[in-house]
Amino acid sequence: MRELELLIPTLFGLEGLCAEELRRLGLPEVKAENGRVGCKARPEDIARVNLNLRTGERVLLVVGRYHAADFEALFEGAKALPWEDYIPREGAFPVKGHSLNSQLHAVPAIQAVLKKALAARLGSKYGMDTLPESGALYQVQFSIMHDEVTLMLDTSGAGLHKRGYRAVGVVAPLRETLAAAMVLLSRYRGRDPFCDPFCGSGTIAIEAALIAKNRAPGLNRAFSAQRWRWLDSGLWLQAADEAMDKEFHGDYDIWGGDIDPKAVAIARDNVVKADVEDVVRFEVADATKFHREAPVGRVVTNPPYGERILEKREAEELYRAFGKAVRALPEGWKVSVLSSHTEFERTFGRTAEKKRKLYNGMLKCDLFQYGINRRRN
Missing domain, CATH: 3.30.2130.30 (VC0802-like)
Structure with missing residues (x-):
């Protein structure tokens, strides 16, 4: 061999x-x-x-x-x-x-x-x-x-972050590979409710659905090496069959919300292209009023940073209001927020239990991870 x-x-x-x-x-x-x-x-x-x-x-x-x-x-x-x-x-x-x-x-x-x-x-x-x-x-x-x-x-051709489902994006889109990493770092495995209150074009929620279903992210696209003469073309069919055999089929509660109706419309279009519309729902919703009654769940989200979409002061006000909403969640919830804002923890209202340095394109960010703790809040 x-x-x-x-x-x-x-x-x-x-x-x-x-x-x-x-x-x-x-x-x-x-x-x-x-x-x-x-x-x-x-x-x-x-x-x-x-x-x-x-x-x-x-x-x-x-x-x-x-x-x-x-x-x-x-x-x-x-x-x-x-x-x-x-x-x-x-x-x-x-x-x-x-x-x-x-x-x-x-x-x-x-x-x-x-x-x-x-x-x-x-x-x-x-x-x-x-x-x-x-x-x-x-x-x-x-x-x-x-x-x-x-x-x-x-061997790939177009970058692997181009899964094939995001034909249209929104301002400052999140790369699919980074969205998938955020979901994996949150330890989401499909059992609990999953929410992204700043869903934009729906990338994080769609990647969460692919992870929950254990669906290979490259099934709906082509790769350069598929046309290479020395590489047996049957290997691609074999790999696809193997991947599909490992898929899970269950009921999942995956939700995305955004205050912009245009973003929600794009997210709904993208989720159909990703073929996971049966397990993800998107709604027009205000993240500062986010609330859930379920005893456990995951929030994984990428709010506007300030540098790219909102002015810095507007971003801080948004973080403050969102932080207040999150602290009212039941204690079984875990929250992961990606931000490049140097004062995120102060404006969010709480120091993160874990921080992980990541890059969104060339922009240095941190993934701030929290558990809901009434006494600490």
Whole structure:
């Protein structure tokens, strides 16, 4: 069986969650680093990981690693790798990537040298001076850190956060991978009521539904590697069948509310695209009047921050009113709130029991987690 190596980039703060997902999928030698997670894999795992991963951004197949402090070493190292094992004669192989703390730092020049090296290797193997690049996409990615070069092929295509259900969003949308991470960090597993009082386009509630049903988030989209000749197309059907066999079928209480009727209309459209409209309901509702009688439940939400949608003072007033509403919930409730506001805890009215640093795009945030405790409140 051919052994492969995969690298999965993540949003900062999600490396541990992604590593745990890979271990649950049975991947060996899982190792979390800053901003990415690596593991060993078999060819069939390319399909399994792309379909099932909730918190990773894409799945990269490592072709080779080497040291390069100058362009000659960069060229020769890339040319020495067995690209013909992956890229056929007509395959398209654009190059992109990044370089950090290295002698080679001009990304356009690095791209040009690597493209030339791959063209030389493939042209020699296929007996062609000019390759047509008219076939399937084999996106080459490079990472150069401290002069150590890693060359990879992107198996995913569009980022894994693009599940296929959010055709239309709202202002400042939350990335699906981050929404899924927030739900996982809340320890929600589908048993208790789940609420998002600032639902926007519905991403958190939809990700909660996918988690509750144990539905693979990539079932409704396509991936670049599905068109790769060396990867058996039957592996994708096999992975999809395996994922669907593991789905749960039960009754779930998942709710999202937003004060903006347009946002609620978009959320209702998105939940149909995600095929979880049977377990999620969205309503026009004011988060400052949020209340539930159920003895236990989860609130996971992403209110406006101040920098992006509301003015800072308006955001603080909203946090204060929402904090007051939350403190009236029964003691069995757990509350998780994502915010970049430096004074969130003060305005919310209570210090968080747990804080986790996360990133919403390039915006540094904290996930503030609370239990409802009458004496502490």
